[in-house]
Amino acid sequence: MTLAHNLGFPRIGLHRELKWVLERYWKKEVDRHALEEEGKRIRASHWALQIAAGHDFLSVGDFAWYDHVLGMSTLLGVIPARFGGAKAPFELDTYFRMARGRAPTGNDTPACEMTKWFDTNYHYIVPEFSIDQAFQLYNTELFTQITEAQQLGKPVKPILLGPLSYLWLGKAKESHFDKLTLLPKLCAVYQQILARLEQQGIEWVQMDEPILVLDLPLAWQNAFRDTYQHLQPKQLKLMLTTYFGGLENNTALACNLGTAGLHIDLVRGANQLPEVQRLLPADKVLSAGIIDGRNIWRADLRQALTLLKPLHEKWGDRLWVGSSCSLLHSPVDLSVETQLDAELKSWLSFATQKLHEIAVLTKALKQGDSAVVAALAESDQVVAARKQSTRIHNPTVKQRASQVTPGMVSRHHPFQDRQKIQQALLDLPLFPTTTIGSFPQTAEIRQARQSYKAGKMDEMSYREQLRKQIAYAIRKQLELGIDVLVHGEAERTDMVEYFGEWLEGFAFTQNGWVQSYGSRCVKPPIIFGDVSRPKPMTVEWSAYAQSLTDKPVKGMLTGPITILCWSFVRDDQSRFETAKQIALALRDEVNDLVKAGIQVIQIDEPAVREGLPLRQREWQAYLQQAVYSFRLASCCVADHVQIHTHMCYAEFNDIIEAVAELDADVITIETSRSDMELLKAFESFHYPNDIGPGVYDIHSPRVPTVDEMVNLMEKAAKAIPLAQLWVNPDCGLKTRDWPETETALRHMVAAAAFLREKYAEYDRSVKVSQRVVG
Ligand code: GLN
Numbered sequence: 049m050t051l052a053h054n055l056g057f058p059r060i061g062l063h064r065e066l067k068w069v070l071e072r073y074w075k076k077e078v079d080r081h082a083l084e085e086e087g088k089r090i091r092a093s094h095w096a097l098q099i100a101a102g103h104d105f106l107s108v109g110d111f112a113w114y115d116h117v118l119g120m121s122t123l124l125g126v127i128p129a130r131f132g133g134a135k136a137p138f139e140l141d142t143y144f145r146m147a148r149g150r151a152p153t154g155n156d157t158p159a160c161e162m163t164k165w166f167d168t169n170y171h172y173i174v175p176e177f178s179i180d181q182a183f184q185l186y187n188t189e190l191f192t193q194i195t196e197a198q199q200l201g202k203p204v205k206p207i208l209l210g211p212l213s214y215l216w217l218g219k220a221k222e223s224h225f226d227k228l229t230l231l232p233k234l235c236a237v238y239q240q241i242l243a244r245l246e247q248q249g250i251e252w253v254q255m256d257e258p259i260l261v262l263d264l265p266l267a268w269q270n271a272f273r274d275t276y277q278h279l280q281p282k283q284l285k286l287m288l289t290t291y292f293g294g295l296e297n298n299t300a301l302a303c304n305l306g307t308a309g310l311h312i313d314l315v316r317g318a319n320q321l322p323e324v325q326r327l328l329p330a331d332k333v334l335s336a337g338i339i340d341g342r343n344i345w346r347a348d349l350r351q352a353l354t355l356l357k358p359l360h361e362k363w364g365d366r367l368w369v370g371s372s373c374s375l376l377h378s379p380v381d382l383s384v385e386t387q388l389d390a391e392l393k394s395w396l397s398f399a400t401q402k403l404h405e406i407a408v409l410t411k412a413l414k415q416g417d418s419a420v421v422a423a424l425a426e427s428d429q430v431v432a433a434r435k436q437s438t439r440i441h442n443p444t445v446k447q448r449a450s451q452v453t454p455g456m457v458s459r460h461h462p463f464q465d466r467q468k469i470q471q472a473l474l475d476l477p478l479f480p481t482t483t484i485g486s487f488p489q490t491a492e493i494r495q496a497r498q499s500y501k502a503g504k505m506d507e508m509s510y511r512e513q514l515r516k517q518i519a520y521a522i523r524k525q526l527e528l529g530i531d532v533l534v535h536g537e538a539e540r541t542d543m544v545e546y547f548g549e550w551l552e553g554f555a556f557t558q559n560g561w562v563q564s565y566g567s568r569c570v571k572p573p574i575i576f577g578d579v580s581r582p583k584p585m586t587v588e589w590s591a592y593a594q595s596l597t598d599k600p601v602k603g604m605l606t607g608p609i610t611i612l613c614w615s616f617v618r619d620d621q622s623r624f625e626t627a628k629q630i631a632l633a634l635r636d637e638v639n640d641l642v643k644a645g646i647q648v649i650q651i652d653e654p655a656v657r658e659g660l661p662l663r664q665r666e667w668q669a670y671l672q673q674a675v676y677s678f679r680l681a682s683c684c685v686a687d688h689v690q691i692h693t694h695m696c697y698a699e700f701n702d703i704i705e706a707v708a709e710l711d712a713d714v715i716t717i718e719t720s721r722s723d724m725e726l727l728k729a730f731e732s733f734h735y736p737n738d739i740g741p742g743v744y745d746i747h748s749p750r751v752p753t754v755d756e757m758v759n760l761m762e763k764a765a766k767a768i769p770l771a772q773l774w775v776n777p778d779c780g781l782k783t784r785d786w787p788e789t790e791t792a793l794r795h796m797v798a799a800a801a802f803l804r805e806k807y808a809e810y811d812r813s814v815k816v817s818q819r820v821v822g
């Protein structure tokens with residue numbers, strides 16, 4: 049029988065129930081029992097939705113307290129030594145300590161690294177492997193959750209991250225070694241897991257191997273063959289799931305791994321279908337990932353059926369219908385949105401609706417179109433309406449985007465010249481200190497925003513509140529002795545949402561939350577139409593902040609690629625076209641900031657790297673477009689205006705040349721968690737402009753010492769000329785509290801002072817020749 053399934057449901061809960069209970073648990077406001085009860089309730093509610101939609105399996109293993117990769121690490125007993133290894137019985141607090149550096153019980157310990165999950169804005173906790181890494185069945189929560197689901201009387205499909213993808217995503221720590229040498233030991237534990245699932249009466253296991261859509265080295269391709277040959281359980285069937293792209297050169301490999309089924313992503317990898325059809329052995333199940341797990345547009349059911357019907361003819365009951373990838377990347381339920389207008393709302397579909405779309409398609413295949421007449425008619429009508437809607441097209445915007453000249457995407461003079469002019473103006477010391485933009489979002493400001501949005505506070509009072517926050521942030525920074533200040537971003541809940549709210553062509557949900565990391569969620573805007581800027585967006589706040597001090601205050605904008613990457617983007621024109629429209633809107637803002645007396649402007653592009661296509665041959669085109677968009681937004685300024693950018697990751701090697709092409713005068717980046725890993729990138733490439741490698745991991749509540757920060761800077765100084773270095777945290781501080789922020793920044797300023805002192809003699813000449821002359 050053709051089956052309907054999903055590759056995972058969002059775990060955070062419709063009203064972010066998981067977030068709230070986690071945060072209360074971390075603050076010791078609720079105990080472990082209460083946490084677990086809430087987890088149970090959340091899982092049960094998601095299974096109820098799958099049952100209501102008529103799915104043939106309940107997904108289990110998609111729930112995670114913080115992250116499913118961390119869940120895998122604990123299931124496999126991959127607990128780094130600094131957390132005590134996997135000796136004592138599993139403790140949930142160890143799991144939280146690995147994620148956050150601290151937990152309600154036990155000692156603070158530096159957290160594990162966190163990085164982006166493929167090209168999404170979801171972050172996973174990077175597994176750490178030692179050369180003699182042991183694996184063992186350790187955290188058994190998965191098996192308990194399976195029992196929970198089984199009580200509902202439906203077949204259960206556990207989801208595991210497959211051994212190769214798990215290994216690929218982890219990191220060899222301490223010494224360098226080939227991770228593949230760990231594979232036999234790792235697979236032995238997967239065998240045990242599968243045996244246990246078999247005992248639990250499971251028929252199908254979803255084995256996620258998303259790395260099959262990447263460019264895989266030969267050794268890894270071979271490892272796939274070996275592994276899956278040995279991983280064939282007797283009774284169990286494996287559904288090998290691939291997503292986020294097409295299999296391309298891995299098609300033959302994936303088709304012939306001997307698993308009972310193969311899932312392919314027909315949204316991002318639609319063109320892989322003919323080849324998969326040709327190569328997949330006829331006795332296997334083909335799972336068609338036809339409903340987009342990564343965007344919010346309602347499916348064109350008629351078009352989907354046109355694609356599925358020939359598959360159904362060929363594969364018959366061995367065709368399954370599913371989401372392209374896990375629905376983790378979609379908001380939970382559209383039906384609770386009460387403020388979207390009816391027209392726009394009719395164009396959309398969130399995870400709960402996607403479950404239904406999958407079910408409708410499955411039903412149509414099994415019983416014919418006549419069984420789903422109403423759903424098809426509705427879908428047809430929506431498709432037609434969206435194509436014709438006049439809300440989407442703005443001729444002025446389209447024309448402006450088509451008339452960009454080369455002069456608009458290049459600064460007037462090279463960095464060396466600009467740098468002298470900027471230094472003469474700003475007169476910064478060696479190792480200048482700055483922060484990344486946001487300061488703690490206090491309860492006060494959150495409350496004010498809530499009252500304002502609820503209509504309980506008038507605009508005047510709300511602005512007064514914001515001004516108070518800004519004044520406080522400026523005062524604090526002056527007290528701390530920071531060199532380049534920020535206004536603190538009190539007016540923003542989110543760096544993309546804020547701009548989207550000011551721009552035409554964007555729409556917002558009230559509850560469209562998507563997990564970013566742990567308890568943190570984002571509410572991506574929906575870019576549905578041409579983008580333009582009716583009026584200035586940030587000038588009032590930056591100008592006010594600058595009026596309070598003689599020190600430079602950085603204007604703070606979110607870059608075009610990040611706005612694109614962190615939004616749900618329209619699918620009726622190229623992403624680059626949309627990026628250009630956003631860049632032009634930002635360009636107007638940059639001009640207005642300069643007019644208001646701002647001399648330093650930061651344009652954040654934390655998402656550039658995650659937007660990198662998964663296949664290398666597509667990188668260059670993407671990076672060119674990213675560089676073009678950034679420059680279109682920033683290159684309107686005179687030489688004296690210092691343009692900063694910020695990126696939040698250490699994996700710089702792949703893109704460093706493009707980052708240099710952005711030609712920002714200063715870049716601040718995240719490095720502290722990965723212990724200055726970025727330095728690798730600087731061994732072969734001499735980054736020309738200024739750079740601030742982060743010395744304070746803002747994702748962790750732990751406050752680093754002065755020594756730790758000095759050490760990190762010393763490491764950086766080995767690879768980067770001193771005169772180019774800035775001292776700053778990894779990222780914005782909005783998720784932290786004021787007391788810890790103050791202590792950390794005091795340490796940071798002290799670290800910079802120490803370094804200035806230490807290198808005063810050594811570097812003065814470089815500093816003078818590079819910066820002050822002219
Ligand atoms: N300016 C932003 C902030 O400080 C940057 C956030 C980010 O890089 N994700 O909050």
Ligand code: ZN
Pocket residue numbers: 484654694695696718778779780
């Ligand atoms: Zn950042």
